[in-house]
Amino acid sequence: MASLFKQISAVTSMNVRSIPQRAAMSIASVVAVALAISVLLFFLALGHGLSQTVQGSGANDVAIVLRDGAGAELNSVVTRDQLNIIAQAPGVVRRGQAPIISGELLVIVDGNKRSTNTNANMPFRGIGPEGLSLRHNVHIVQGRMFRPGTNEIVVGAGLLREFSGFEFGRTIRLRGTTWQVVGVFEAPGTVFDSELWADVAVTQSLFNRPNVYQTMRVQMTSPAAVQTLKRFVHDDPRLQLQVLSEREYYAQQASQSTGQFTIIAWFLGVVMAIGALAGALNTMYASVAARSAEIATLRIIGFSGYAAFFGTMVEALMLSALGGVLGLVISFIAFNGRSTSTLSSGFTQLVFRFELSPGIIVSAIIVAVIIGLFGGFLPGIRAARVRPQLELAAQ
Amino acid sequence: MTDLIRLTDVEKTYTRGKEKIAIFERLSMRIEQGDFLALMGPSGSGKTTLLNLLGGTDRATRGTIEFDGKRIDKLSEGQLTNWRAQNVGFIFQFYNLMPILTAAQNVELPLLLTNLSPKKRRENVATALNIVGLSDRARHKPREMSGGQQQRVAIARAIVADPKLLLCDEPTGDLDRTTADEVLGTLQLLNRDLGKTIVMVTHDAAAAKFAKRTLHLDKGHFVASELAA
Ligand SMILES: Nc1ncnc2c1ncn2[C@@H]1O[C@H](COP(=O)(O)OP(=O)(O)OP(=O)(O)O)[C@@H](O)[C@H]1O
Ligand SMILES: [Mg+2]
Numbered sequence: 001m002a003s004l005f006k007q008i009s010a011v012t013s014m015n016v017r018s019i020p021q022r023a024a025m026s027i028a029s030v031v032a033v034a035l036a037i038s039v040l041l042f043f044l045a046l047g048h049g050l051s052q053t054v055q056g057s058g059a060n061d062v063a064i065v066l067r068d069g070a071g072a073e074l075n076s077v078v079t080r081d082q083l084n085i086i087a088q089a090p091g092v093v094r095r096g097q098a099p100i101i102s103g104e105l106l107v108i109v110d111g112n113k114r115s116t117n118t119n120a121n122m123p124f125r126g127i128g129p130e131g132l133s134l135r136h137n138v139h140i141v142q143g144r145m146f147r148p149g150t151n152e153i154v155v156g157a158g159l160l161r162e163f164s165g166f167e168f169g170r171t172i173r174l175r176g177t178t179w180q181v182v183g184v185f186e187a188p189g190t191v192f193d194s195e196l197w198a199d200v201a202v203t204q205s206l207f208n209r210p211n212v213y214q215t216m217r218v219q220m221t222s223p224a225a226v227q228t229l230k231r232f233v234h235d236d237p238r239l240q241l242q243v244l245s246e247r248e249y250y251a252q253q254a255s256q257s258t259g260q261f262t263i264i265a266w267f268l269g270v271v272m273a274i275g276a277l278a279g280a281l282n283t284m285y286a287s288v289a290a291r292s293a294e295i296a297t298l299r300i301i302g303f304s305g306y307a308a309f310f311g312t313m314v315e316a317l318m319l320s321a322l323g324g325v326l327g328l329v330i331s332f333i334a335f336n337g338r339s340t341s342t343l344s345s346g347f348t349q350l351v352f353r354f355e356l357s358p359g360i361i362v363s364a365i366i367v368a369v370i371i372g373l374f375g376g377f378l379p380g381i382r383a384a385r386v387r388p389q390l391e392l393a394a395q
Numbered sequence: 396m397t398d399l400i401r402l403t404d405v406e407k408t409y410t411r412g413k414e415k416i417a418i419f420e421r422l423s424m425r426i427e428q429g430d431f432l433a434l435m436g437p438s439g440s441g442k443t444t445l446l447n448l449l450g451g452t453d454r455a456t457r458g459t460i461e462f463d464g465k466r467i468d469k470l471s472e473g474q475l476t477n478w479r480a481q482n483v484g485f486i487f488q489f490y491n492l493m494p495i496l497t498a499a500q501n502v503e504l505p506l507l508l509t510n511l512s513p514k515k516r517r518e519n520v521a522t523a524l525n526i527v528g529l530s531d532r533a534r535h536k537p538r539e540m541s542g543g544q545q546q547r548v549a550i551a552r553a554i555v556a557d558p559k560l561l562l563c564d565e566p567t568g569d570l571d572r573t574t575a576d577e578v579l580g581t582l583q584l585l586n587r588d589l590g591k592t593i594v595m596v597t598h599d600a601a602a603a604k605f606a607k608r609t610l611h612l613d614k615g616h617f618v619a620s621e622l623a624a
Contacts, residue, residue: 018494297487301480301485303508388479389453390487393491
């Protein structure tokens with residue numbers, strides 16, 4: 001047993017030290033693994049960053065009301081009558097006589113994206129007078145809030161970074177109407193940061209959607225009051241609506257989108273990993289072929305086939321681990337922490353960061369190790385089967 | 396003198412497709428302890444095949460092979476591997492040193508198969524290198540040495556674990572006359588002073604003169620034998 005360990009470590013050290021003699025192939029297979037790992041990390045970091053961003057938005061004493069079964073905001077409809085019923089529901093906070101609610105209408109408009117200088121969809125949200133106070137982390141950082149009943153808009157700071165033409169003070173034309181940018185708001189780490197906001201009544205009339213909302217936000221007295229509202233809505237047959245706390249709502253949205261990125265990540269990652277595996281197999285078979293006289297010699301001397309097998313395995317594992325580390329380095333340099341914008345589930349632009357997590361890094365390492373294990377296994381068996389015969393050793 | 400090796404009615408056939416090629420049909424031979432035997436014969440006569448059978452690196456199709464009174468043809472692959480490590484030193488035409496290792500590390504390889512301590516291993520390596528006259532080259536890599544020096548490192552590797560039998564396939568095939576004679580002198584010394592039994596395949600009649608006797612092989616049969624003068 002001790003002897004087997006010594007044999008394996010001797011053979012492994014010889015293999016590894018002779019890798020420079022097979023530099024070109026070895027580098028190619030390291031790079032292939034690195035690419036596969038980078039692609040995997042890219043999409044996993046995308047999903048993770050998105051989920052972090054979306055989950056950051058959400059209070060649990062704010063209720064969001066959508067049409068039952070609507071799933072996403074854009075598919076939802078809430079009528080003015082329904083809005084009025086909910087405004088009278090128990091547990092709704094009031095400012096004087098007026099309930100703190102906001103009926104909202106989200107429409108999609110075109111904007112010019114800075115990075116690509118092309119048109120892309122932007123979310124344009126009509127909100128009620130209480131829309132700002134219903135979002136706890138949103139602050140006006142430049143200018144002021146729009147005045148109800150006017151063609152004024154305020155713009156999210158994240159959207160400003162990504163899109164041109166919406167700077168503070170500008171006059172813009174959207175759907176044949178002139179709008180004035182009167183303020184910039186910040187909603188760091190939330191979806192709102194990438195939106196344009198205007199008065200909901202003006203939005204309804206200018207976008208031709210009279211008396212129709214998509215969602216409704218309601219300030220409840222407590223998280224428990226949100227549950228009460230759920231029951232209230234459930235028990236009223238006129239209200240075919242769904243109530244979620246803001247936090248629940250965004251968690252649900254996030255899980256859909258991150259789920260998609262995770263699927264893409266693993267699909268592309270696995271396809272590329274298979275490519276990298278083919279490269280690793282090729283490299284390791286070439287390595288075994290190059291070393292076959294050496295292996296035959298060692299076998300003649302009395303080294304066991306296991307030593308030849310494990311030596312090959314360890315070489316493969318080292319190359320793929322190196323590829324994995326290189327992939328991680330590439331990911332950290334190329335995109336970790338960078339912000340990007342992408343289509344979220346509602347076809348709207350959402351600005352967020354790529355974010356690697358320890359879990360994601362561990363998955364990447366596991367994938368690299370699996371490539372190494374499979375890439376070393378069959379060539380390792382071939383190495384173990386090199387026959388200890390003089391004429392083989394003489395080649 | 397006692398026999399170290401006894402081959403009885405050994406048959407060796409290769410099958411290539413449906414065709415059967417018999418290299419040996421009924422080969423018998425004895426090699427005494429302390430013998431230095433040169434094997435000669437035309438190319439393809441079966442010299443390397445015979446060395447493989449003697450050294451346990453190949454198996455006979457039929458017949459028995461005894462070493463030191465024990466049947467080695469009955470051993471399993473793993474047992475045979477261990478048997479080789481303990482009983483046989485191999486010397487190759489092209490030295491077969493590991494290019495990445497120094498002379499001392501190459502010589503140490505067979506000792507990794509033993510339970511010797513690192514200190515004892517270093518001592519034995521030093522002794523073996525001393526016997527072949529290369530103590531001053533311990534830290535050199537193979538490519539930094541001449542062919543003759545490399546072959547002497549290979550000889551040190553073959554004797555370091557103190558096997559009874561040395562098998563050499565054309566050990567001087569790649570060397571000039573003077574260097575070849577030095578290497579053959581070393582083998583002779585190992586045979587005479589350390590009592591190693593040596594079987595050496597060679598094409599070179601001058602090399603065969605260093606042996607105690609020579610056997611001529613042709614088409615799988617011994618056709619002649621002569622004793623050294
Ligand atoms: N694995 C094999 N399969 C089939 N035939 C083989 C195999 N190995 C050797 N032979 C045949 O066995 C015969 C003897 O080969 P061997 O290598 O023993 O000859 P040799 O005397 O060492 O020749 P040389 O002087 O050229 O080294 C040859 O005809 C060879 O083609
Ligand atoms: Mg031969």
